[in-house]
Amino acid sequence: MQTIDQIFQTQIDIKKSTFLSFLCPFKDFKFLIETLKKEHPKAVHFVYAYRVLNDFNQIVEDKSDDGEPKGTSGMPTLNVLRGYDLINVALITVRYFGGIKLGTGGLVRAYSDAANAVINNSSLLSFELKKNITIAIDLKNLNRFEHFLKTYSFNFTKDFKDCKAILHIKLNEKEEQEFEIFCKNFAPFEIEKL
Structure with a gap:
Protein backbone atom coordinates (compact mmCIF):
# COMPACT_ATOMS: atom_id res chain seq x y z
CA MET A 1 0.00 0.00 0.00
CA GLN A 2 0.99 3.60 -0.59
CA THR A 3 0.02 6.96 0.86
CA ILE A 4 1.01 10.65 0.80
CA ASP A 5 1.86 13.28 3.41
CA GLN A 6 0.98 16.50 1.57
CA ILE A 7 -1.46 17.89 -1.00
CA PHE A 8 -0.71 17.57 -4.73
CA GLN A 9 -2.50 19.30 -7.61
CA THR A 10 -2.68 19.04 -11.39
CA GLN A 11 -4.81 20.44 -14.20
CA ILE A 12 -5.87 18.86 -17.46
CA ASP A 13 -8.08 20.35 -20.19
CA ILE A 14 -10.36 18.16 -22.29
CA LYS A 15 -12.66 19.66 -24.97
CA LYS A 16 -12.68 23.07 -23.30
CA SER A 17 -13.52 21.61 -19.86
CA THR A 18 -10.91 22.12 -17.15
CA PHE A 19 -10.30 19.40 -14.57
CA LEU A 20 -8.37 20.46 -11.44
CA SER A 21 -7.38 17.42 -9.39
CA PHE A 22 -6.18 17.43 -5.79
CA LEU A 23 -4.73 14.42 -3.98
CA CYS A 24 -4.61 14.93 -0.23
CA PRO A 25 -4.09 13.00 3.00
CA PHE A 26 -7.52 11.91 4.23
CA LYS A 27 -7.18 14.02 7.39
CA ASP A 28 -7.27 17.14 5.15
CA PHE A 29 -10.22 16.02 3.00
CA LYS A 30 -13.14 17.89 4.61
CA PHE A 31 -11.21 21.13 4.96
CA LEU A 32 -9.89 20.93 1.40
CA ILE A 33 -13.26 20.28 -0.26
CA GLU A 34 -14.85 23.17 1.67
CA THR A 35 -11.96 25.44 0.69
CA LEU A 36 -12.17 24.41 -2.97
CA LYS A 37 -15.90 25.15 -3.09
CA LYS A 38 -15.20 28.67 -1.79
CA GLU A 39 -12.22 29.23 -4.12
CA HIS A 40 -14.00 27.90 -7.23
CA PRO A 41 -17.60 29.18 -7.03
CA LYS A 42 -18.06 28.92 -10.82
CA ALA A 43 -17.03 25.26 -11.00
CA VAL A 44 -19.93 22.92 -11.73
CA HIS A 45 -18.77 19.66 -10.12
CA PHE A 46 -16.64 18.66 -7.11
CA VAL A 47 -16.16 14.93 -7.62
CA TYR A 48 -14.33 12.94 -4.96
CA ALA A 49 -13.27 9.48 -3.86
CA TYR A 50 -11.36 8.32 -0.81
CA ARG A 51 -9.89 5.22 0.80
CA VAL A 52 -9.06 5.16 4.51
CA LEU A 53 -8.25 2.57 7.17
CA ASN A 54 -10.59 2.61 10.15
CA ASP A 55 -9.68 1.69 13.73
CA PHE A 56 -10.19 -2.00 12.93
CA ASN A 57 -7.76 -1.85 9.97
CA GLN A 58 -10.62 -2.21 7.51
CA ILE A 59 -10.54 -0.20 4.28
CA VAL A 60 -13.44 2.25 4.10
CA GLU A 61 -14.19 3.75 0.68
CA ASP A 62 -16.60 6.41 -0.52
CA LYS A 63 -17.17 8.43 -3.67
CA SER A 64 -19.41 11.14 -5.10
CA ASP A 65 -20.36 11.97 -8.69
CA ASP A 66 -21.61 15.40 -7.50
CA GLY A 67 -24.19 15.79 -10.24
CA GLU A 68 -22.31 14.08 -13.06
CA PRO A 69 -24.17 11.08 -14.57
CA LYS A 70 -24.09 8.14 -12.15
CA GLY A 71 -20.91 6.08 -12.31
CA THR A 72 -19.04 8.42 -14.67
CA SER A 73 -16.79 10.25 -12.22
CA GLY A 74 -16.68 9.11 -8.58
CA MET A 75 -16.32 5.40 -9.37
CA PRO A 76 -13.59 5.88 -12.01
CA THR A 77 -11.71 8.08 -9.52
CA LEU A 78 -12.06 5.42 -6.81
CA ASN A 79 -10.88 2.73 -9.23
CA VAL A 80 -7.71 4.74 -9.93
CA LEU A 81 -7.04 4.99 -6.16
CA ARG A 82 -7.52 1.22 -5.90
CA GLY A 83 -5.22 0.63 -8.87
CA TYR A 84 -2.39 2.47 -7.15
CA ASP A 85 -3.26 0.73 -3.86
CA LEU A 86 -3.49 4.12 -2.12
CA ILE A 87 -4.71 4.33 1.47
CA ASN A 88 -5.62 7.20 3.83
CA VAL A 89 -6.01 9.53 0.86
CA ALA A 90 -8.76 11.50 -0.87
CA LEU A 91 -8.85 12.68 -4.46
CA ILE A 92 -11.03 15.65 -5.43
CA THR A 93 -11.55 16.78 -9.02
CA VAL A 94 -13.05 20.20 -9.67
CA ARG A 95 -14.63 20.54 -13.12
CA TYR A 96 -15.23 23.72 -15.04
CA PHE A 97 -17.64 22.90 -17.88
CA GLY A 98 -16.40 24.18 -21.24
CA GLY A 99 -19.64 23.90 -23.20
CA ILE A 100 -18.95 20.60 -24.96
CA LYS A 101 -20.63 17.48 -23.56
CA LEU A 102 -18.19 14.60 -23.19
CA GLY A 103 -20.68 11.73 -23.07
CA THR A 104 -20.60 8.86 -20.60
CA GLY A 105 -17.42 7.25 -21.93
CA GLY A 106 -15.74 10.62 -22.31
CA LEU A 107 -16.49 11.52 -18.68
CA VAL A 108 -15.12 8.20 -17.41
CA ARG A 109 -11.91 8.74 -19.40
CA ALA A 110 -11.62 12.39 -18.36
CA TYR A 111 -12.01 11.74 -14.62
CA SER A 112 -9.71 8.70 -14.82
CA ASP A 113 -7.10 10.75 -16.68
CA ALA A 114 -7.40 13.60 -14.15
CA ALA A 115 -6.93 11.17 -11.24
CA ASN A 116 -3.97 9.47 -12.92
CA ALA A 117 -2.38 12.84 -13.69
CA VAL A 118 -2.39 14.05 -10.07
CA ILE A 119 -1.16 10.69 -8.74
CA ASN A 120 1.65 10.58 -11.31
CA ASN A 121 2.62 14.09 -10.19
CA SER A 122 2.71 13.04 -6.50
CA SER A 123 5.41 11.71 -4.22
CA LEU A 124 4.00 8.41 -3.01
CA LEU A 125 5.18 6.92 0.26
CA SER A 126 5.16 3.31 1.34
CA PHE A 127 2.37 2.67 3.86
CA GLU A 128 3.02 0.29 6.70
CA LEU A 129 0.13 -1.21 8.62
CA LYS A 130 0.61 -0.77 12.35
Whole structure:
Protein backbone atom coordinates (compact mmCIF):
# COMPACT_ATOMS: atom_id res chain seq x y z
CA MET A 1 0.00 0.00 0.00
CA GLN A 2 0.99 3.60 -0.59
CA THR A 3 0.02 6.96 0.86
CA ILE A 4 1.01 10.65 0.80
CA ASP A 5 1.86 13.28 3.41
CA GLN A 6 0.98 16.50 1.57
CA ILE A 7 -1.46 17.89 -1.00
CA PHE A 8 -0.71 17.57 -4.73
CA GLN A 9 -2.50 19.30 -7.61
CA THR A 10 -2.68 19.04 -11.39
CA GLN A 11 -4.81 20.44 -14.20
CA ILE A 12 -5.87 18.86 -17.46
CA ASP A 13 -8.08 20.35 -20.19
CA ILE A 14 -10.36 18.16 -22.29
CA LYS A 15 -12.66 19.66 -24.97
CA LYS A 16 -12.68 23.07 -23.30
CA SER A 17 -13.52 21.61 -19.86
CA THR A 18 -10.91 22.12 -17.15
CA PHE A 19 -10.30 19.40 -14.57
CA LEU A 20 -8.37 20.46 -11.44
CA SER A 21 -7.38 17.42 -9.39
CA PHE A 22 -6.18 17.43 -5.79
CA LEU A 23 -4.73 14.42 -3.98
CA CYS A 24 -4.61 14.93 -0.23
CA PRO A 25 -4.09 13.00 3.00
CA PHE A 26 -7.52 11.91 4.23
CA LYS A 27 -7.18 14.02 7.39
CA ASP A 28 -7.27 17.14 5.15
CA PHE A 29 -10.22 16.02 3.00
CA LYS A 30 -13.14 17.89 4.61
CA PHE A 31 -11.21 21.13 4.96
CA LEU A 32 -9.89 20.93 1.40
CA ILE A 33 -13.26 20.28 -0.26
CA GLU A 34 -14.85 23.17 1.67
CA THR A 35 -11.96 25.44 0.69
CA LEU A 36 -12.17 24.41 -2.97
CA LYS A 37 -15.90 25.15 -3.09
CA LYS A 38 -15.20 28.67 -1.79
CA GLU A 39 -12.22 29.23 -4.12
CA HIS A 40 -14.00 27.90 -7.23
CA PRO A 41 -17.60 29.18 -7.03
CA LYS A 42 -18.06 28.92 -10.82
CA ALA A 43 -17.03 25.26 -11.00
CA VAL A 44 -19.93 22.92 -11.73
CA HIS A 45 -18.77 19.66 -10.12
CA PHE A 46 -16.64 18.66 -7.11
CA VAL A 47 -16.16 14.93 -7.62
CA TYR A 48 -14.33 12.94 -4.96
CA ALA A 49 -13.27 9.48 -3.86
CA TYR A 50 -11.36 8.32 -0.81
CA ARG A 51 -9.89 5.22 0.80
CA VAL A 52 -9.06 5.16 4.51
CA LEU A 53 -8.25 2.57 7.17
CA ASN A 54 -10.59 2.61 10.15
CA ASP A 55 -9.68 1.69 13.73
CA PHE A 56 -10.19 -2.00 12.93
CA ASN A 57 -7.76 -1.85 9.97
CA GLN A 58 -10.62 -2.21 7.51
CA ILE A 59 -10.54 -0.20 4.28
CA VAL A 60 -13.44 2.25 4.10
CA GLU A 61 -14.19 3.75 0.68
CA ASP A 62 -16.60 6.41 -0.52
CA LYS A 63 -17.17 8.43 -3.67
CA SER A 64 -19.41 11.14 -5.10
CA ASP A 65 -20.36 11.97 -8.69
CA ASP A 66 -21.61 15.40 -7.50
CA GLY A 67 -24.19 15.79 -10.24
CA GLU A 68 -22.31 14.08 -13.06
CA PRO A 69 -24.17 11.08 -14.57
CA LYS A 70 -24.09 8.14 -12.15
CA GLY A 71 -20.91 6.08 -12.31
CA THR A 72 -19.04 8.42 -14.67
CA SER A 73 -16.79 10.25 -12.22
CA GLY A 74 -16.68 9.11 -8.58
CA MET A 75 -16.32 5.40 -9.37
CA PRO A 76 -13.59 5.88 -12.01
CA THR A 77 -11.71 8.08 -9.52
CA LEU A 78 -12.06 5.42 -6.81
CA ASN A 79 -10.88 2.73 -9.23
CA VAL A 80 -7.71 4.74 -9.93
CA LEU A 81 -7.04 4.99 -6.16
CA ARG A 82 -7.52 1.22 -5.90
CA GLY A 83 -5.22 0.63 -8.87
CA TYR A 84 -2.39 2.47 -7.15
CA ASP A 85 -3.26 0.73 -3.86
CA LEU A 86 -3.49 4.12 -2.12
CA ILE A 87 -4.71 4.33 1.47
CA ASN A 88 -5.62 7.20 3.83
CA VAL A 89 -6.01 9.53 0.86
CA ALA A 90 -8.76 11.50 -0.87
CA LEU A 91 -8.85 12.68 -4.46
CA ILE A 92 -11.03 15.65 -5.43
CA THR A 93 -11.55 16.78 -9.02
CA VAL A 94 -13.05 20.20 -9.67
CA ARG A 95 -14.63 20.54 -13.12
CA TYR A 96 -15.23 23.72 -15.04
CA PHE A 97 -17.64 22.90 -17.88
CA GLY A 98 -16.40 24.18 -21.24
CA GLY A 99 -19.64 23.90 -23.20
CA ILE A 100 -18.95 20.60 -24.96
CA LYS A 101 -20.63 17.48 -23.56
CA LEU A 102 -18.19 14.60 -23.19
CA GLY A 103 -20.68 11.73 -23.07
CA THR A 104 -20.60 8.86 -20.60
CA GLY A 105 -17.42 7.25 -21.93
CA GLY A 106 -15.74 10.62 -22.31
CA LEU A 107 -16.49 11.52 -18.68
CA VAL A 108 -15.12 8.20 -17.41
CA ARG A 109 -11.91 8.74 -19.40
CA ALA A 110 -11.62 12.39 -18.36
CA TYR A 111 -12.01 11.74 -14.62
CA SER A 112 -9.71 8.70 -14.82
CA ASP A 113 -7.10 10.75 -16.68
CA ALA A 114 -7.40 13.60 -14.15
CA ALA A 115 -6.93 11.17 -11.24
CA ASN A 116 -3.97 9.47 -12.92
CA ALA A 117 -2.38 12.84 -13.69
CA VAL A 118 -2.39 14.05 -10.07
CA ILE A 119 -1.16 10.69 -8.74
CA ASN A 120 1.65 10.58 -11.31
CA ASN A 121 2.62 14.09 -10.19
CA SER A 122 2.71 13.04 -6.50
CA SER A 123 5.41 11.71 -4.22
CA LEU A 124 4.00 8.41 -3.01
CA LEU A 125 5.18 6.92 0.26
CA SER A 126 5.16 3.31 1.34
CA PHE A 127 2.37 2.67 3.86
CA GLU A 128 3.02 0.29 6.70
CA LEU A 129 0.13 -1.21 8.62
CA LYS A 130 0.61 -0.77 12.35
CA LYS A 131 -1.16 -2.60 15.14
CA ASN A 132 -2.29 -0.75 18.27
CA ILE A 133 -1.26 -2.42 21.54
CA THR A 134 -2.21 -1.11 24.96
CA ILE A 135 -0.48 -2.34 28.12
CA ALA A 136 -0.43 -1.43 31.80
CA ILE A 137 2.84 -1.53 33.75
CA ASP A 138 3.82 -0.69 37.32
CA LEU A 139 5.33 2.77 37.68
CA LYS A 140 8.51 1.38 39.25
CA ASN A 141 9.26 -0.46 35.96
CA LEU A 142 8.28 2.37 33.63
CA ASN A 143 11.79 3.80 33.05
CA ARG A 144 13.22 0.48 31.91
CA PHE A 145 10.26 -0.16 29.63
CA GLU A 146 10.36 3.35 28.15
CA HIS A 147 14.09 3.00 27.53
CA PHE A 148 13.42 -0.12 25.47
CA LEU A 149 10.65 1.60 23.46
CA LYS A 150 12.82 4.64 22.75
CA THR A 151 15.86 2.51 21.85
CA TYR A 152 13.83 0.83 19.10
CA SER A 153 12.09 4.11 18.12
CA PHE A 154 8.66 2.65 18.79
CA ASN A 155 5.80 5.11 18.47
CA PHE A 156 3.95 5.31 21.81
CA THR A 157 1.95 7.52 24.14
CA LYS A 158 1.36 7.09 27.86
CA ASP A 159 -1.32 7.82 30.44
CA PHE A 160 -1.47 7.12 34.15
CA LYS A 161 -4.24 5.31 35.98
CA ASP A 162 -4.42 3.58 39.38
CA CYS A 163 -0.65 3.70 40.07
CA LYS A 164 0.09 2.20 36.66
CA ALA A 165 1.38 3.57 33.40
CA ILE A 166 -0.88 2.85 30.44
CA LEU A 167 1.17 2.67 27.24
CA HIS A 168 -0.41 2.87 23.79
CA ILE A 169 2.08 1.47 21.28
CA LYS A 170 1.88 1.30 17.46
CA LEU A 171 3.88 -1.55 15.96
CA ASN A 172 4.39 -3.05 12.54
CA GLU A 173 4.77 -6.82 12.17
CA LYS A 174 8.55 -6.90 12.74
CA GLU A 175 8.34 -4.49 15.69
CA GLU A 176 5.58 -6.60 17.22
CA GLN A 177 7.89 -9.64 17.22
CA GLU A 178 10.69 -7.67 18.92
CA PHE A 179 8.18 -6.31 21.42
CA GLU A 180 6.89 -9.80 22.30
CA ILE A 181 10.46 -11.06 22.90
CA PHE A 182 11.19 -8.09 25.14
CA CYS A 183 7.98 -8.65 27.12
CA LYS A 184 8.90 -12.30 27.74
CA ASN A 185 12.37 -11.26 28.91
CA PHE A 186 10.93 -8.48 31.05
CA ALA A 187 9.73 -11.01 33.65
CA PRO A 188 9.32 -11.17 36.58
CA PHE A 189 7.77 -7.73 36.13
CA GLU A 190 4.07 -7.68 35.48
CA ILE A 191 2.87 -6.49 32.08
CA GLU A 192 -0.87 -6.41 31.65
CA LYS A 193 -2.19 -6.30 28.08
CA LEU A 194 -5.39 -4.32 27.80
